[in-house]
Amino acid sequence: xxxxxxxxxxxxxxxxxxxxxxxxxxxxxxxxxxxxxxxxxxxxxxxxxxxxxxxxxxxxxxxxxxxxxxxxxxxxxxxxxxxxxxxxxxxxxxxxxxxxxxxxxxxxxxxxxxxxxxxxx
Numbered sequence: 628x629x630x631x632x633x634x635x636x637x638x639x640x641x642x643x644x645x646x647x648x649x650x651x652x653x654x655x656x657x658x659x660x661x662x663x664x665x666x667x668x669x670x671x672x673x674x675x676x677x678x679x680x681x682x683x684x685x686x687x688x689x690x691x692x693x694x695x696x697x698x699x700x701x702x703x704x705x706x707x708x709x710x711x712x713x714x715x716x717x718x719x720x721x722x723x724x725x726x727x728x729x730x731x732x733x734x735x736x737x738x739x740x741x742x743x744x745x746x747x748x
Contacts, residue, residue, distance in 0.1 A: 639704055640666050643673055650697055654681060654690065661694075664711065671706035673698070682713040 636644075640663055647654070647661045654661050658680035665674040675694060681687050691710040698708050 637666070637668060639668055639702075642702055643675075643698070643705070646698060646702060647675070647694070650701075651690070651694065657684075659684070665709075668704070671704055672709065673705055673707075674709040674711065677710060677712045684712075687712045 643663050643666065651661060654677070659677060660679040660681070662676050662678070663673060664676040666672075677687060677690065681690065684690075691712065694710060695708040698705050
């Protein structure tokens, strides 16, 4: 997981990196990586890149959903999370997904009804 402190990184970016490290240590333990690819503080949008063993992993869609759901709840400045597993082509495409509260494709992330399959962590 890309967690080294970078000069010039914002407080919000550090909070996102710390969120990933704290909430998803399984990514690194299983040979994967997670890094902030892009952060638009004004729009409240972040793009997370999952790599290493995450690319092509069968549970990466659940990991992506868990990251999106938790991050928008725990970091109020983040409204939208985009995630890319680096899988080019194939069944899930590039897993370039985005979601935000009230997203018409997946319903509201704030809804307690059904957030989809639960990740095993």
